[in-house]
Amino acid sequence: xxxxxxxxxxxxxxxxxxxxxxxxxxxxxxxxxxxxxxxxxxxxxxxxxxxxxxxxxxxxxxxxxxxxxxxxxxxxxxxxxxxxxxxxxxxxxxxxxxxxxxxxxxxxxxxxxxxxxxxxxxxxxxxxxxxxxxxxxxxxxxxxxxxxxxxxxxxxxxxxxxxxxxxxxxxxxxxxxxxxxxxxxxxxxxxxxxxxxxxxxxxxxxxxxxxxxxxxxxxxxxxxxxxxxxxxxxxxxxxxxxxxxxxxxxxxxxxxxxxxxxxxxxxxxxxxxxxxxxxxxxxxxxxxxxxxxxxxxxxxxxxxxxxxxxxxxxxxxxxxxxxxxxxxxxxxxxxxxxxxxxxxxxxxxxxxxxxxxxxxxxxxxxxxxxxxx
Numbered sequence: 001x002x003x004x005x006x007x008x009x010x011x012x013x014x015x016x017x018x019x020x021x022x023x024x025x026x027x028x029x030x031x032x033x034x035x036x037x038x039x040x041x042x043x044x045x046x047x048x049x050x051x052x053x054x055x056x057x058x059x060x061x062x063x064x065x066x067x068x069x070x071x072x073x074x075x076x077x078x079x080x081x082x083x084x085x086x087x088x089x090x091x092x093x094x095x096x097x098x099x100x101x102x103x104x105x106x107x108x109x110x111x112x113x114x115x116x117x118x119x120x121x122x123x124x125x126x127x128x129x130x131x132x133x134x135x136x137x138x139x140x141x142x143x144x145x146x147x148x149x150x151x152x153x154x155x156x157x158x159x160x161x162x163x164x165x166x167x168x169x170x171x172x173x174x175x176x177x178x179x180x181x182x183x184x185x186x187x188x189x190x191x192x193x194x195x196x197x198x199x200x201x202x203x204x205x206x207x208x209x210x211x212x213x214x215x216x217x218x219x220x221x222x223x224x225x226x227x228x229x230x231x232x233x234x235x236x237x238x239x240x241x242x243x244x245x246x247x248x249x250x251x252x253x254x255x256x257x258x259x260x261x262x263x264x265x266x267x268x269x270x271x272x273x274x275x276x277x278x279x280x281x282x283x284x285x286x287x288x289x290x291x292x293x294x295x296x297x298x299x300x301x302x303x304x305x306x307x308x309x310x311x312x313x314x315x316x317x318x319x320x321x322x323x324x325x326x327x328x329x330x331x332x333x334x335x336x337x338x339x340x341x342x343x344x345x346x347x348x349x350x351x352x353x354x355x356x357x358x359x360x361x362x363x364x365x366x367x368x369x370x371x372x373x
Contacts, residue, residue, distance in 0.1 A: 029213035037230035147258030274334035316371035
């Protein structure tokens, strides 16, 4: 390209100048941790899932018996179809792992505090959307477990009254029927694009409240090499899971085709939905499960106001210890839910759920108020 053509193009479409300003020469605070690359990893994984999902959708058939058979066709007959599906399944695992780690990092560092309450809210909104997208993708498999899970969800939605019931019927098409999987597939794709939009809003909201750094460095080459290391480790873990454990954390009973006359003994969702599934059983009935689920998210959204410490101060040791215990509590809750129904597991789940709400509603205000004195 000649200098004259390049000058003309830059004056009409200044992509090169924009790239230099936003990427190469963009000033960033020095000494950022490697966990700061989580946003890049989450965005890249979401886009990767959208691309692999688009390939899978070319062969997917959204019907009662066609869904499971189309997935088997992808795995067995489509060239490298098994690899694309393993990419999609492993990408989901890696995405949720990165999102949960980002939530934990924000909690332990106090990043949710004012003026970062909107950033925190968008982060939780993204998690909520991805949990819904993840469940819809799980239901699209039409396996022995996901079939009955979707059946129960659609019946519960149809039983709701007023506005929630109308929304459920509109999204799912009423009780499980021939068109249900078509509705599920449509919402699965639509909500993924909405989640990507939430990520964009999260990025700009975070930039708006970012503190002015005393010492800055340009993004390139400092943080491009920094992110390259993080992405390399992430891709290595991704490759290990793709080839050795592509369906890690999934219920093995779901590999069998759905049987409308036989309900599986253990109805557990994938690992990334286990804590939420356990919380929905904290209160009896459909309405009770919905109330418990949204209450669990409500206390998370309320964290900027439950924390009584000075937003400019560093979180104390006791607060960080409690956040670590909370993380272990959520992991234990998911493991207990994965173990299946039993009297002991039911008691343990009540204890773990009780500690979850105790942490946010009682311990966090008390400890942060004490450490701020």
